[in-house]
Amino acid sequence: MKDLGPVEALDNKMVRVLDGVHLRAHPGEVTALLGPNGAGKTTTLACAQGLLKPNGGTVRLLGQDPHQAGAGLRSRVGVMLQEGGLPQAVRPVPLLRHVAGMYAQPRNVDELVARLGINAFANTPIRRLSGGQKQRVALAAALVGNPEVLFLDEPSAGLDPQSRSVVFELIQELRSEGLGIILTTHLMDDAQRLADYVFIIDAGRTVLHGTVPELTAATGPGTGTDRLLTFEARPGVPFGTVAGLEVTETVPGRYSLAGPLTPAHLQALAAAWAAHSVMPSAIHMAPRSLEDVFLDISGKELR
Amino acid sequence: MSAPAPLARRVLLQGRYETLAMLRNGEQLLIAIILPLMALVGLVVTPLLDTFTASRIDLAAPGVLALCTVSTALTGQGIATGFDRRYGVLRFLSTTPLGQSGLILGKIIAVLSVMTIQVAVVGGAALLLGWQPAAGGLLAALVQLVLGAAAFTSLGLLIAGTVRPEATLAITNLLWVLLAAAGGILFPVASWPDVYEPVAHLLPSTALGDALRSALIEAQFNVLASVILLAWTVLASLAAIRWFKWS
Incomplete structure (x- = not known):
């Protein structure tokens, strides 16, 4: 489904962040990018999402070059950014309705809001939400377009144990619906609980990959x-x-x-x-x- | 399989969304509506514009409309974009079907929508104060306002996309004050010292102020000012395309 050749990329300060990341993900599977902070996980995702054009290598997302692709491809891909990417002055539900308007057949916003427990803070501006609450709104925003591929950058960051299990259950359910899910984490526990396949990334390179049992055995x-x-x-x-x-x-x-x-x-x-x-x-x-x-x-x- | 909403719908939705965001922001309303109204009244009740040929209100109204353009296109839009960039909103929305071009089109719609409201409010207040715009110049004034919006939106995006949002806030507010005071918007540069005047004519603010005064006082289309505004639009847009950072 998605193949990052030996991808290389430079950051804003022209530092080489990626230097040979190989990655492949499939529908109906959770693929985890595991590595310490600064390993290049977010940069890898940015290349895969088409937000960043790598200096070398090939990137294919659903068979297309994500950097060149148009609205058709973007409507099939949901993205949850590490920093959330949410406007601060807006309330969660109007924001989700706005994002839903960008798609021909979005998910039902009310159902999504209920499922992720966003009702409890539906009338609070996003800037006043806790980290875990913001995270849930960002996940809802990534899902509202009914994507086939879902990118989650550090989905469990800032989550309390309860929201964590809500989010994890949803991820597992989405996988069984056939979504291809690519997530990054620096938490072993996340990868061990969620991932079908793990790519370990360190210093901009894929150092090891396999299923969790393969890697640990x-x-x-x-x-x-x-x-x-x-x-x-x-x-x-x-x-x-x-x-x-x-x-x-x-x-x-x-x-x-x-x-x-x-x-x-x-x-x-x-x-x-x-x-x-x-x-x-x-x-x-x-x-x-x-x-x-x-x-x-x-x-x-x-x- | 998921599909995007049609392009026009996405862009209009984003335009409405950004318009409402601007109108709901207290500081933006202050700089977009309240301060221009105060400037209008101030220029009518004081003798600041009495050295020129036209009446106070006829000189003040075009200048204040030009100031409104700077408020919305440069300061308001620039600050909003700067903070959206900080919080990753630009990155997120560019991964949705809206995309980068849709985002920019939405911003242009928002700037033009807010300016429509400004023209109605400030123009209405000016009419109440006795403004008699030259009817033959209304169309020219409309064209000049759009050219001004293009120039200052490009400049606002350039600033918002290259420096930190706090710096965008400071720079665009400071520019608003400087351009209002000495940028040829409210006061024609003919009244400034001879060394400053040739330079001031090259400013987009002077060009817009002069263009609107030509249109609304003399019913004339100021070609030179239009060329200067277009040149600023092209330069700032090229620079923004080259240097704008989405994150």
């Missing part, structure tokens, strides 16, 4: 494993291998051990701590998460 130290043990201790201790598994210091003072872990590994690890006179300040063991994958490949924390 098949990469990093100890390929094919499903458990990860991390612990924190003083930096720079040469633990080497423990019962056949290598201890990696991912960031100074944080060590990880990935593999088909058994009680024997824990025993050997405790022996290694004793040998180096180390008492870890924190120990954590869990199935590998996207966060671990990201840490493995970039050496950076996501947040």
Whole structure:
């Protein structure tokens, strides 16, 4: 449905933001762009939406070049911008009716307003709404044209837990209706809960992509494993291998051990701590998460 | 499959929306209606315009109509666009079927709609104060108002699209005051010192003020002033196309 070749783009200050993003998204799927702040997620979306013309590479949205495309293509695509993109002095419902007027067959505004709980603040000017309320209005504005493709830039930013579950449920429902949804997030949890397919972006490049199970199972130290043990201790201790598994210091003072872990590994690890006179300040063991994958490949924390 | 509403409907909707936004904004009403009315009354009750040949009100009314154009096209529209750009409204609307060209057409409709209201209110007040416009120049005046709107809208968009909204606010308000006081709008530049006069004739504000005075006092179409207004429109539009940042 949409293919970003090795896309390159410069920002307003002519800094190279994207340098080889590959991305493809399909109808009926949620595709997540995951990466730390400043990785180039929003710039990637701007290229895909046609708001920005990349310096190189190819972008196709529903088979067309979004930068050249006209109202016909734009009516099939809904966009929720990170900053919301909402006029501040207007009230939510008149704004949504105005946006709905741009389409031949918009969604029913009243239903959308009820579904997203916008009724509760329908008569408050947008500038006085909370971040989560603004976010819901922006989502409604992206949906009002009944799009086939939906771009959501950081959809869960500023949402309280309750609006978050309302928004997530709606995203899942839209996916089952066959919409192609492309969202960005720097929250692992969002990607793990929502995404069918994840592109991990770092420093303007796609560094890894796959389904969530593929990414958490098949990469990093100890390929094919499903458990990860991390612990924190003083930096720079040469633990080497423990019962056949290598201890990696991912960031100074944080060590990880990935593999088909058994009680024997824990025993050997405790022996290694004793040998180096180390008492870890924190120990954590869990199935590998996207966060671990990201840490493995970039050496950076996501947040 | 989703489809866009027809182009004319999208543009008219956006025009109505932006017109209402301008009319609902208190500061914009102040600069679009109240201050021009005060200027009109002030010029009629004081002897400021007595050095010229025509009567006070006949000289004041065309100038105040020119000032109204600057209020709406440059200051009002510029500030609104600047803040819409800050909040991402321009980006969002350009992803809808409205698009970038629809947005700009909507702004032009809004400027012309607000100016229609201004002409009715300020022109009506001037008639009550005894204004006798030259009937033969009304059509010429209408053309000149549209040319003035084009020049100042392009300038307003250029400023709003290149600097921060706070700077747009400051610059367009300051320009309004400077142009009103010394930009050939209310007071013909013939009354200014000789060194300033040739420069002042090149200003879009002088061109618009002179053009409206030629039309409404002498029933003449001021060709030179029209050319100057067109030149400003072309230059500012080209600069805006080149440098306008949507976000």
